[in-house]
Amino acid sequence: MGHKMTDVREMQKVVISPSTRFFTETVEVGRISPLSFFEAGASQYKDKRFYWQNADKTLTLVGIGHAYTLANGKTDGRFKDISEQWKQLCSILIKEEKDIDPVLFGGFSFDEKNRIESEWNEFPSGYFVVPSFQLKIEDGKTMISINMITDQKEAALDFERLRDERDKLIHNAQVEEFDFTNHNRIVATTERGKEQYMSAVENATDLIRKGRADKVVIARALELEFEQDVNSVNVLHAITNEQQESYHFGLQKGKSLFFGATPERLIEIKNGKAYSACVAGSIRRGKSAQEDKSLGDELLGDRKNREEHQHVVSMISNIFDRYCSEVLIPKTPKLMKIRDIQHLYTPVEGTLGQENDIFSFVDALHPTPALGGVPTDVALQIIRQEEEMDRGFYAAPIGWTDAAGNGEFAVAIRSALINEDKAYLYAGGGIVADSVPELEYDETWVKLRPVLRALGGKLNG
Template sequence: MIQTEIKKLDEALNEAITIAGNKQIPQLFSITEMIDYIDPFLFFDQAKHIEGNRVFWASSAENFYLVGAGEAFDICSSVDRFDQTEAKFKAMLAESLIYNSYRVPGTGPIAIGGFSFDPEKEKTRMWQQFPASQFRVPAYLLTIVDGVTYLTINTVVRPEDHQKQMEFNIAKNKKMLLANNTSLPEGPVINSKIEIDPVGWKELVRRATNDIKEEKADKIVLAREMRVTFEKKANISPILSKLTKAQTNSYIFAFENSDSCFLGATPERLVRVEDQHLLSTCLAGTAPRGKNKEEDYQIGLDLLRDVKNREEHEFVVKMIRDAVTACCIDVDVPSQPVLYPLKNLQHLYTPVKARLKSEYTIIDVVKRLHPTPALGGLPKVKSLEYIRENEELDRGWYGAPIGWLDAYKNGEFAVAIRSALIQGTEASLFSGCGVVKDSDPEAEYQETNIKFTPMLSVLGG
């Protein structure tokens, strides 16, 4: 990786083409500039005119946005997918020419994408366009952090490229992407919705509780699907805008592949690393919000005292503590959870803080954490096998790590829940819950209904 302070596009391109010519191999060229503020949702909407697909990531509470248009580089892996993803990203960076004097987390040639929940599960047609692991380096990346806006341009430079032609294409795309005189299209309206075999799902919960009592597992997370249809093809940008406004303590994400887009608003951070400082989140145990302050307070108090939810939460805390301790020093885990309020739900929450050892990366931690007991169960291998053999749903990327990493060892991953896969005029919504020995099938069913609410509310339902 060549890191330089050159800022002018023409100078940087000239140097990049010269280096590519001398080496006689393509080079990833990346240049970052500070720009005036541009609405991230307008940028995402305009990105539909760029060849390639779009990506979106936002931490609504921190006013942090990553919006990608097009594709400069794609990283797909199926075997040893965590290790291969990191190896391919490092190899790409080794042959990159990076012009970024800011070095702010989320600028430069970031890779943004995710993993499937279980690559050994037979893939259905629904998830055909989403591989076991895929990360994209956007051709144009908008980054908003701490109130400052950056634009990173990533492209592969070849020895035979013409500088003036590249400058012309970049200028044309920038003008289109940064246009502020546009407005978002209308969002979707749901025509119909259907739950996929709720009776069979409740029966599966009943069987799982019996199997847990027979000590085949301690906890098994079971998920189900709801399908909706729209009046016309769904526009993605207004959905993301509504999610960001409504789910203020969540990560908003979207990953587009051709005519499919996986998106959601998840409250569950898996891990964040910035300057080797690590933060993970234990989020398990769920209750609805109250209709007024008094009811909300009582529901929260009941959640904190509920044996089943506290047990479920402690499973997650122990697993995350052990996984983080293997890669970190100075691990700090509070002894008691607190409440984490969202618009429609509240959860038990325990933060885990640590310092990542120099020989480890964020992908090493993601590999150890997935799947957490909040999405898989315990023991990890037994619960995963149970889900694979008994659950009707092909989870695809649902419940799996989705996030980003940059050239400076920063990054963040969340667990892709409260999500939907939108495909033209149809969408599949996903919801799950943790089953333990005392679980009641009807209560678990109602919990999953509540968890469908955040997506339904922004899809016109």
């Protein structure tokens, strides 16, 4: 087991001086490939980029460079802290009507009280960036903004330099022919702590049978080593092609890229409305349409999966009742079918109440029963005791908000952390009273498959 982390994550709270100003300027450009724009920023900003595309492909965001970073190492109050820092920044924003709202993008760790020395050392409890150059594709329009946060009185020259740089990025993205082919060659694959995982599932099942909890999610990790350093844009390109119906994300910090394709939305806020989705309970896809339907029907009728799903629905609906008015929830789940797996799915919608923002929801919703367990506090204690690994940003909230209060966070599953020539993949499953360790282990392979495939690996069967 690793050592507990010390004060490496303690960060100073942002103090914005009275002379600090936040400038933004937007231009509309012709058609541009978001991944080409991402790659155009590689020469100067390789370690300072992000990528986001929502599940229905109506919004794509790319960030290059850091106009500002918000981070904290708090074990308590970390969501509110980022929210307050962002509100403080937005209060000094200077923009014209034609300019789109600046975006804040980032994520939180799964459990800040369970951080140990690991591949996640560089990632604090909460880490968010305002990009210097922001691409947004929405409603058929491609907009590129410059964001600058400065306390310099004479900022005009600096802003002019950013305009020149923006024009170069646009030109390179439109003209250069980037090679997105995946050339990764895996030289070693290590299942981390397989025995630990099997024993954790067994112990969790035992505790559930004794009435300590209803459900506990236990995860494990797979480590890959490559012949050479993995190129961020190649894996983003591969994962976006692999998993069409998912949220695609990539967050770069230093030499690490956290990326994935998750089917699970945590919360979306749009024009005063809040939207969430309950996703829990799963089964494989069939080899034929007929088998697929049969498996889907089996899932819809399966008591264990329906109970697991109902835990999530109950928890999310309680939170929406607290933070929203006019909450709408269908009485029965539907099927969400993605390439390798199908899930039970129930959408939730509400009208946002006063004094709440997207971070209020993220705070209240994380971790959902689908990623932590039921009851939450007990499940987290069992995870800390049994899993013996730092999940980092895996299974945690990742997403964006803007200066107008809109935004969307997903749950970062089907994900991996790349650090130079290594990749760390994570997958877990909900353990209940009648769980069988071998079957749970097999299910984690199904969940690892999309990311493994994007990295050039294969699974037999």
